[in-house]
Amino acid sequence: MKNIRVILALFSLLFFVQSPAWSETISREQIKGLDEQVQDIKKDVLAISSELKLLEEKLLFPSNTQVSLFISVSKNSQYTPDAVQIKINDRPVAHHIYSFKEVGALQRGGVQRIYTGNLRAGDHKIDVSVNGNKQNSGQDTNRSSFTINKGVGAKLVEISLGGDSLIELKER
Numbered sequence: 001m002k003n004i005r006v007i008l009a010l011f012s013l014l015f016f017v018q019s020p021a022w023s024e025t026i027s028r029e030q031i032k033g034l035d036e037q038v039q040d041i042k043k044d045v046l047a048i049s050s051e052l053k054l055l056e057e058k059l060l061f062p063s064n065t066q067v068s069l070f071i072s073v074s075k076n077s078q079y080t081p082d083a084v085q086i087k088i089n090d091r092p093v094a095h096h097i098y099s100f101k102e103v104g105a106l107q108r109g110g111v112q113r114i115y116t117g118n119l120r121a122g123d124h125k126i127d128v129s130v131n132g133n134k135q136n137s138g139q140d141t142n143r144s145s146f147t148i149n150k151g152v153g154a155k156l157v158e159i160s161l162g163g164d165s166l167i168e169l170k171e172r
Contacts, residue, residue, distance in 0.1 A: 065118040069113070083098065085128075085129040128145075
């Protein structure tokens with residue numbers, strides 16, 4: 001039904017644009033009605049796009065193999081990350097260089113999803129390498145390795161920067 005409405009609206013738009021003699025006789029109510037149809041079509045397209053994005057994520061990352069990694073900065077920390085690189089089972093999966101605005105958002109409590117992928121159930125090694133500085137003491141590179149156990153369901157892992165051990169892993 002929606003597809004027919006979209007096709008009819010597009011056909012009527014093309015028809016009226018190509019015939020200037022007819023377009024002069026169009027009343028304001030007809031133009032207003034056509035504008036409302038175009039707005040409805042835009043809403044439908046946005047809704048379909050949103051649904052497709054969710055379906056694509058479910059297809060590419062099924063919940064039984066999905067793993068998502070998030071980056072955060074510990075509360076009350078003066079740590080300023082410049083770049084992060086993450087490896088899972090010695091394979092690079094994510095890297096990011098932070099802008100000034102992104103660092104500010106992380107320091108205010110924001111969380112960044114840096115990676116979503118698929119892993120089989122079992123133990124997996126995560127290597128995290130962070131370039132940054134703590135309390136303006138100069139550039140520093142820190143590396144840490146962790147082992148996570150991926151179960152049957154989706155796995156959420158938060159990598160918290162700036163704490164006591166600078167890089168901490170929180171599994172959810």
